[in-house]
Amino acid sequence: MALSEGLFWAIFVTLLKIAVVLGIVLLHAAYTVYAERKIIGRMQARLGPMEVGPYGLLQPIADLVKLLFKEDIIPQEAHKVIFQMAPLLVLVFAITNLSVIPFHPSFSIADVNLGVLVILAFAGLGTYGIILAGYSSGSKYSLLGGLRSAAQILSYEIPLGLSLAGVILYAESFRLQDIVASQANSLFGMNVIPQILGFIVFLICAFAETNRAPFDLPEAESELVAGYITEYSGFRMGIFFLGEYISMYVMALLISLCYFGGWTLPIWLTTLLPFIKVIPPTLILILKVYFFIFLFIWVRATFPRYRFDQLMSISWKVLIPLALLNFLWIAFLKWRMLT
Amino acid sequence: MIERAIALLILTGLFFIFTLLAFFFRHLVYQFLCILVLMVLQGVLYLYLNAEFLGAIQVIVYAGAVLIMFLFTLFLFPEEELKHLKIDLKNLKYSSFLPVALFIFLLLSVLVKGIPESYQPRNIYFDLKEISNLLFNEYWLAIFLLAFILSFPMVALYVFFKREEKSGSS
Amino acid sequence: MEVLKVLASEYPFYVISGLLIFLGIGIFILKKNLLVAILALEVVFNGINLLFVTASHYLGDPKGKMIVLLTLAVAAGSFAIGLILVVNYYRLKRSLSMEELKLLGEKDEE
Incomplete structure (x- = not known):
């Protein structure tokens, strides 16, 4: 009947892990804003932020202070409770995703088998x-942005799940650690090579799920003023941006874990270049994640935005058949491997 | 066992609170939000019944897709239709409380008699391999029937909107 | 201690599934609104699902979980069709009340 002995110790260790992960990820999210402004500036032949600190390195802190001291406006027409709760929902569910992601073969907050x-x-x-x-x-603009995002995310969740089904079938497990281990043991070393179709589908859906360009229709600033964040100000708007950047990191982590072998390197690469083995596993994962974050920013700087009917027809007419095709191909491959 | 009892106590309390809120809210969106919380909590409840897969499916399919569809539909209606939904007590008869009374009586009778030993759970581990074995070996007919039934909504939608287009243009 | 023993058994699951079923039936009958009716049917459906899963866990038979898995898919499809019907009814009649829902078919427009 008594509470088990190690319970408090386990809770303490878990809290410590949460603090470490949250600290690192929040710091990264803050500096991704800086990196985005710098990289887009460079691509458009500008300098980007230069004023605060050397090369503008203290810009995120200045932004944070500015957002915290702004007045928090609640419109008269608003439903107050929902209005105050909505940014928190975005942030909380973005952060909760981090709890099941492993950052190292032996480091994850919760070791879930699903x-x-x-x-x-x-x-x-x-x-x-x-x-x-x-x-x-x-407000009308906000409502239109919300409706667009509902339709968009509802239709892009299906190809996302279908392309992940190929990965799950290949690894025979829902656990992310097992998925990475099965990639390291396989012939190709990475999941990208046998299922390149699935990877392309997943990448496009990741852009759509995080509301990034070229699929940022819910907050298209040329048609709807700022979409669903039109009426928000001060730190509530900051929370929305934080949630968006954290979900970008989650998607980048998921891509590099499911398709690029996570913290492992393919066998053919290590036999070709033996000195590459000394890189610690976490650094490999971090480099892959940085590459995908750079890809997110790069695409935002170069691609124009899609129209809404184009967005819908891409999902239903192109991505879902491609994902199904990928799934059939993986099933065939698995059948050949087993027999 | 004590952790399980405390967790289930908290969950039951939350269910009671949100059920009452869902019953007495006048605004349909607020009522919907309470029901959403109930559905997510039910996914948590499945974890205590060794059905992790069903819990995840409950949250993905119900909370993630079906109820978002409902919320989307709610926004198509004007605000006045959703605002004041009164409880209509005119036509209510006393005999309609009979099932509720019967249910409460049954629960109380179980409490008075006490839980028999045979009601303790037999430890069954329900994993995905077991599901897929059962699904594809014993229930394959059910799956094919399901796929057949699920193609109906797609066809219905297609026919409906084709007819809509025709009547709109003519 | 006796209370804790009751709470750790399947008793709370029965209470919760009863709550869900009666909530669904209650708002279906008392709020005569078509949108609420569709939502209420889903709630009843979820209560019954919980009953199935509870029984399958405590009797040690996986068939209950299987039934839930199969019916969940059908419920999602039927929910979509119900919503289409309600939206079109509202287009014709400009009302969501269940009491004005007397006729079926094309004669309704007269």
Whole structure:
């Protein structure tokens, strides 16, 4: 009947892990804003932020202070409780995804055996934040942004799940650690090589799920003023941006874990270049994640935005058949490997 | 066992609170939000019944897709239709409380008699391999029937919107 | 201690599934609104699902979980069709009340 002995110790260790992960990820999210402004500036032949600190390195801190001291406006037409709750929903469900992601073979906050499904579930729940923010603002632009995001995320979750089904079938497990281990043991070393179709589908869906360009229709600034964040100001707007950047990191981590072998390197690469083995595993994962974050920013600087009917027809007419094709191909490959 | 009892106590309390809120809210969106919380909590409840996969499916399919669809539909209606949904007590008869009374009586009778030993759970581990074995070996007919039934909504939608287009253009 | 023993058994699951079923039936009957009716049917459906899973866990038979898995998919499809019907009814009648829902078919427009 008594509480088990190691319970308090386990809780303490878990809290410590949460603090470490949260600290690192929040710092990264803050500096991704800086990196984005710098890189887009360089691509458009500008300098980007230069004023605060050397090369503008203290710009995120200045931004944070500015957002915290701004007045927090709640419109008269708004549903107050939902209006105040919606940004928190976005942030909470983005952060919760981090708890099941392993950063090292022996370091993850929760070792769940349904890791991929948990991430899909929380990504689906995070949509409510955006839709409710659009509804509760009591403004036409916000409502249109919320409706667009509902339709977009509902139709892009299907190819996302279908392309992940190929990965799960290949690894025979939902656990992210097992998925990485199965890639390291396989002939190709990475999941990208046998299922390049699935990877392309997943990458496009990751852009759409995080509301990034070229699929940032919910906050298209040329048609709707700022979409669902039109009425938000001060730190509530900051929370929305933080949630968006954290979900970008989650998607980048998921891509590099499911398709690029996570912290392992393919065998053919290590036999070709033996000195590459000394790189510690976490650094490999971090380099892959940085590459995908750079890809997110790069695409934002170069691609124009899609129209809404184009967005829908891409999902239903192109991505879903491609994902199904990829799934059939993986099933065939698995059958050949087993017999 | 004590952790399980405390967790289930908290969950039951939350269910009671949100059920009452869902019953007495007048605004349909607020009512919907309470029901959403109930559905997510039910996914948590499945974890205590050794059905992790069902819990994840509950959150993905119900909370993630079906209820978002409902919220989307709610926004298509004007605000006045959703605002004041009154409880209509005119036509309510006293006999309609009979099932509730019967249910409460049954629960109380179980409490008075006490839980028999045979009701303790037999430890069954329900993993995905077991599901897929059962699904594809014993229930294959059910799966094919399901796929057949699920193609109906797609066809219905297609026919409906084709007819809509025709009547709109003519 | 006796209370804790009751709480750790399947008793709370029965209470919760009863709550969900009666909530669904209650708002279906008392709020005569078509949108609420569809939502209420889903709630009842979830209560019954919980009953199935509880029984399958405590009797040691995986068939209950299987039934839930199969019916979940059908419920999602039927929910979509119900929503389409309600939206079109509202287009015709400009009302969501269940009491004005008397006729079926094309004669309704007269």
